[in-house]
Amino acid sequence: MRRKLLLGGLVSAVLLALVGVAANPASAQQSLRLQYKTSATGATADQVEPWFNLVNSGTSAVPLSGVKIRYYFKADPGATQYRFACSWAVVSCSTVTGAFGTLSAPAATADRYLEVGFTSGNLAVGAQTGDLQLRFHRSDWQRITQSDDYSFGPARTTYGDWTKVTVHQNGALVWGTSPTGGDPSPSPSPTPSVTPTGPEGGGVVFDDFSYGDADDPSLTAHNWTVRTNSGGPGVPGASWPKQNVTFPTVSGTNKALQLRAVTDGTGAGTRQSEVLHRRKFLEGTYAARVKFSDAPVSGPDGDHVVQTFFTITPLAFDMDPDYSEQDFEYLPNGGWGEPGNIMYTTSWETYRNEPWEAVNVHTEARQSYAGWHDLVLQVSGGQIRYYIDGALFAEHGGVYYPETVQSVNFNLWFISGGLVGASTPRDYVQQVDWFYHAKNEVVAPAEVLNRVNGYRSASTSWVDTVPNP
Secondary structure, three states: OOOOOOOOOOOOHHHHHHOOOOOOOOOOOOOEEEEEEEOOOOOEEOOEOEEEEEEEOOOOOEEHHHEEEEEEEOOOOOOOOEEEEEEEEOOOHHHEEEEEEEEEEEEOOEEEEEEEEEOOOEEOOOOEOOOEEEEEEEOOOOOEEOOOOOOOOOOOOOOEEOOOEEEEEOOEEEEOOOOOOOOOOOOOOOOOOOOOOOOOOOEEEEEOOOOOOOOOHHHHHOOEEEOOOOOOOOOOOOEOOHHHEEOOEEEOOEEOEEEEEEEOOOOOOOEOEEEEEOOOEOOEEEEEEEEEOOOOOEOOOOOOEEEEEEEEEOOOOOOOOOOEEEEEEEEOOOEOOEOOOEEEEEEEEEEEOOOOEEEEEEEEEOOOOOEEEEEEEEEEOOEEEEEEOOEEEEEEEHHHOOOOOEEEEEEEEEOOOOOOOOOOOEEEEEEEEEEEEEEOOOOOHHHHHHHHHHHHHOOOOEEEOOOOO
8 A cells, every 4th residue: 555654844933933924914804814835736636735824813812722724625526535634733733633524505616625623722912823734635545636626726835825715713704715605604613522523534432341241242242352362472372361351340330441461470371361443443543541550469570561552453474564553562560671660652564573573663661650541642644643641652653654454452461481480370450441532533632531521421331433344
């Protein structure tokens, strides 16, 4: 599959001050001005690349969460779905959203639009967002004809005011002219929702893990599989019994997914656990609330145990270019040459097992992560971002960006050769409070929590609107 690699340059304060002298001054009533340029000027392109700079020309600060920007285009014949990405933004791509809509009154040059929004931030009087380097493409990656698109300006290679893109503030049109001469009904300002759908062609998955046990038929109906087959990773000869996956109550009536791994120091006496969702995920936001532990529930401490939350495309053959994996891996007792607790986030391009060769990149922190943590993974615009408890932990890209649909997995396993020399059984656990995914949408960590709380407030324990392949 063809890979798109986009690099966004850093914008200095000097450049920001020089961005876009207005060609047509906005009227005094307009508080926001939209400046536009494109980095893809051809009549056809692999991707449409509208870049925006939003300027506050009013007399008061503007909360960006109430702002929508609409770029109008004509859908190509046979193109039913499009994909949005933010390549780079001064305000951070983690706060930028994109969704597609259909005009109720199509024009000759537009029947669709990309609607860009923000999850947070304020635009002070006289301030500007700076670069919003955006792009979208057909879901089948066929070239797009953009010469007949209403909002496209092939000569706009530097920023300037552009009225063929509209801006809406709290539902009211404040800049630009729509292609029909009227204004399509703007979307409401974003609020925490119990049934968010994300951009067109996207959807969400939310699971509160309110199951009875590993044999609960709802678990399978909700596309989860409890692993029972033998094989790696971990100690050779280890098993993966279904009973090592349970759903205990962790507070009040709230349940969690619990993974258990037990060993007596032998392969036959080692039992690991894994739960995985079916392969249908690629770009978007993944999140889970996970409880890591630094010591076993019982037995001697010291085994090299791996506690995880990750996405993966299986390796079909050595150095398979379609393989991908993005990992949160916590090693409380070290391992792989590390002497103590360490958190890894690792992004994989591919590997070979024998002889070992890995093509990956990782970021690590050598500290304890015992307890509950909110883990967020954003995959969008050629960048992979890992957050822990709302703080950016790592950012990877380039060849490590995934290309094919992945599954979502949680597993708990022991590193081969890393068991302590004791025959006394020891028992480790890892818990997962909830899982959330927004397909094709970059969701800020704080907004993830808002959405999860919305589901819980509505007593919604499971939602899945992401299409199955």
